[in-house]
Each structure stands twice: as C-alpha cells, then as structure tokens.
Amino acid sequence: MPERTSKIAIVGAGSVGATVAYACLLRGVARRISLYDLNVEKVKSELLDLNHGLQFVPTASVDGGDDVAVCAGADVIVVTAGAKQHPGQTRMDLLDANVVICRNLLPKLLKAAPDALLLMVTNPVDVLTYVAMKITGLPPNRVIGSGTVLDSSRFRYLIAKRLKVAVQSVHAYIAGEHGDSEVPLWSSASIANIPLHDWAVQGHGKLTVRDRVEIFENVKTAAAQVIKGKGATNYAIGLASAQILEALLHDENRVLPVSSLVTDVHGMTDVSFSLPSIVNNKGVETVLPVPVNANEEAGLRNSADVIKAAIRRVGF
Ligand SMILES: NC(=O)c1ccc[n+]([C@@H]2O[C@H](COP(=O)([O-])OP(=O)(O)OC[C@H]3O[C@@H](n4cnc5c(N)ncnc54)[C@H](O)[C@@H]3O)[C@@H](O)[C@H]2O)c1
Numbered sequence: 001m002p003e004r005t006s007k008i009a010i011v012g013a014g015s016v017g018a019t020v021a022y023a024c025l026l027r028g029v030a031r032r033i034s035l036y037d038l039n040v041e042k043v044k045s046e047l048l049d050l051n052h053g054l055q056f057v058p059t060a061s062v063d064g065g066d067d068v069a070v071c072a073g074a075d076v077i078v079v080t081a082g083a084k085q086h087p088g089q090t091r092m093d094l095l096d097a098n099v100v101i102c103r104n105l106l107p108k109l110l111k112a113a114p115d116a117l118l119l120m121v122t123n124p125v126d127v128l129t130y131v132a133m134k135i136t137g138l139p140p141n142r143v144i145g146s147g148t149v150l151d152s153s154r155f156r157y158l159i160a161k162r163l164k165v166a167v168q169s170v171h172a173y174i175a176g177e178h179g180d181s182e183v184p185l186w187s188s189a190s191i192a193n194i195p196l197h198d199w200a201v202q203g204h205g206k207l208t209v210r211d212r213v214e215i216f217e218n219v220k221t222a223a224a225q226v227i228k229g230k231g232a233t234n235y236a237i238g239l240a241s242a243q244i245l246e247a248l249l250h251d252e253n254r255v256l257p258v259s260s261l262v263t264d265v266h267g268m269t270d271v272s273f274s275l276p277s278i279v280n281n282k283g284v285e286t287v288l289p290v291p292v293n294a295n296e297e298a299g300l301r302n303s304a305d306v307i308k309a310a311i312r313r314v315g316f
Pocket of ligand 1 (some may be wrong): 011012013014015016017037038039042064080081082083084085094101105120121122123124125147150156177178233234259
C-alpha cells in the first residue's frame with residue numbers, strides 16, 4: 001500500500017533546512033518530514049532534537065539521514081543544501097558552487113521522488129530555480145523558488161512598524177530578483193484599500209520619500225545585517241518556506257511572490273523571478289500580471305537582465 005500521508009523532504013540540515021523543518025512542525029504542515037544532509041553527525045543531531053519536541057506539535061514524524069533514499073515518496077522536496085553567504089558576499093557569489101551541487105543532487109532527488117514538487121531555497125534562488133527546471137526537465141509549474149516571499153515580509157514589517165498597523169494588514173510586494181536588483185512595488189502597496197501613496201491617517205504617520213528610500217534599503221541589506229551578527233538567516237526564511245509549503249500541500253490557491261518561470265509578463269520571458277503568483281498543489285498555477293508603473297517595470301527588466309546574465313554564465 002502506498003503511504004497516503006503528506007511528506008516533505010528537506011535537503012540540507014543546516015540553519016535554514018533545520019528551521020524549515022521546525023516551522024513546518026509547529027504549523028502542522030505535513031505528517032512526515034525527512035531531512036537529508038551529507039553531514040551525518042549534523043543531520044542525526046537535528047533529527048534527535050526535532051524528535052524530542054514531537055509531543056508539543058500536531059502529529060508528525062521526522063526522520064532522515066545521509067542517504068538520498070530518505071527523500072523517497074516526498075510530495076515536495078525543499079532544497080536548502082549548499083554554500084551560504086559570508087559577510088561581504090552577495091548571493092550571486094554562491095552561484096558557481098551551488099550550480100555544481102544542483103547538477104549532482106537534483107537528478108538523484110527526482111529519482112527518489114519522481115512526482116515531487118521542487119521548492120528551491122538555496123541561493124542565488126532565482127538562477128537556481130531556472131537551472132533546476134533545466135536539469136530536471138520538470139514542467140515550470142513544478143519548480144518553485146522561495147523568491148521574494150521573505151523580502152516581501154521584511155518590507156511589510158518595516159512599513160507596518162513605521163505606520164503603526166499590524167504587519168498582516170499591509171499588502172505590499174517586493175518583486176524581481178531575491179537579491180540586489182529586487183524591486184519594491186510601491187505603486188500597488190496598500191493598507192485597508194488605501195493606496196500607500198495616499199495614506200495619511202491621523203496618529204499613524206505618512207511615508208515620506210526619505211522613509212521609502214530607507215525602508216527599501218533596509219529590505220535589501222536585511223540578510224547582511226542578520227548574517228553580520230549571527231552568521232545566517234533562518235527564522236524568517238523558515239516561516240516563509242513553511243507558508244509556501246502549506247500553500248502547496250494544502251492546495252490553497254494562496255497568492256505569494258514565489259520565483260518561477262516567467263513567460264511573457266510585461267514583455268519579459270524565459271527567466272525565473274518573483275511576481276505575485278497563485279500557489280496550489282500543482283505548484284505555481286498562474287504568475288499574475290500585477291500592475292506596475294514605468295519605474296517598476298524598468299526595475300523588473302533590469303532584474304530579468306541580471307538573472308539572465310547569470311543563467312547564461314553558468315551555461316544554461
Ligand atoms: N532563499 C532565501 O530566501 C534564503 C534565505 C536564507 C538562506 N538561503 C540560502 O540557503 C542555503 C543554506 O543556508 P544555511 O544557512 O542553511 O547554510 P548551512 O551551511 O548552515 O547549511 C547548508 C547544509 O547543506 C549541506 N550540504 C551541502 N552540500 C550538500 C549536498 N550535496 N547534499 C546534501 N547536503 C549538502 C551542508 O552539509 C550543510 O549542512 C544558502 O545557499 C543560503 O544562501 C536562502
């Protein structure tokens with residue numbers, strides 16, 4: 001009898017992979033979670049620690065090891081394995097090392113779980129989302145990158161803090177690359193249907209041009225700020241990934257700014273980056289043609305060019 005419970009396989013049991021597992025456990029995203037890492041001591045210890053907390057979360061099992069076979073039968077494979085940023089490095093600096101890992105790893109993963117959706121988290125995530133699609137030959141909807149889900153939550157947090165409203169009430173996206181060329185979509189940002197550029201609510205401030213510049217700069221440098229003090233970012237990406245996984249496994253039709261193949265959106269084509277998209281158990285169902293102003297469109301074109309150049313540089 002095939003297993004009927006949902007299964008997530010997380011590849012890489014480092015800071016990000018272990019925290020994705022933890023966030024998924026807390027939220028009850030899947031019944032089974034498997035962790036795979038080359039570093040057997042690390043993965044064994046993470047597994048023990050996670051298992052010791054099972055009493056306190058919705059029913060789930062956690063297993064894994066250093067054999068790729070632990071990923072067998074996964075509904076979603078989450079790739080967090082690979083080199084991470086050190087202070088002073090950009091995400092693009094990780095490209096060469098992480099493409100080699102993807103070339104080696106992805107065919108084995110898909111052999112173990114041929115029907116899985118693939119969620120790429122390893123950086124540079126947009127380039128690797130495209131590369132993963134090419135290496136595996138999977139249809140574009142099944143290869144998803146965590147994209148700017150994290151950047152958008154950093155953006156919303158900063159706007160919410162400045163305007164003194166709950167972060168959940170802010171609707172605003174960062175689109176394009178998860179990286180230096182990302183684009184804040186200010187023109188469609190809103191709270192309570194009030195466009196942010198019209199926001200002038202008594203006692204809740206108003207965003208000045210300077211505020212906007214500061215907020216966006218803070219979003220762009222957020223990872224570097226965190227890495228400087230603790231060596232990795234893990235909690236927010238863990239939670240962001242858990243929400244994407246929930247949208248996938250629970251067939252939510254949730255709108256999330258994930259990275260996926262973009263085909264003819266605002267004239268851009270054959271590149272993977274983030275735009276608000278409908279996410280369900282097919283993966284990315286639809287990339288939404290969100291309205292953008294001329295500046296934002298130029299920003300997205302630049303992002304597409306940066307990502308395409310990197311894709312070509314590694315031979316895809
Ligand atoms: N997309 C995002 O928003 C986002 C956010 C944070 C971090 N990241 C990226 O996630 C990746 C992981 O970051 P981290 O902080 O967890 O790094 P980490 O060094 O803590 O963990 C990486 C793990 O991958 C394992 N690994 C390496 N090669 C492997 C292979 N071939 N097979 C199996 N396991 C392998 C290592 O043993 C290690 O445990 C980095 O590329 C980082 O830049 C992405």
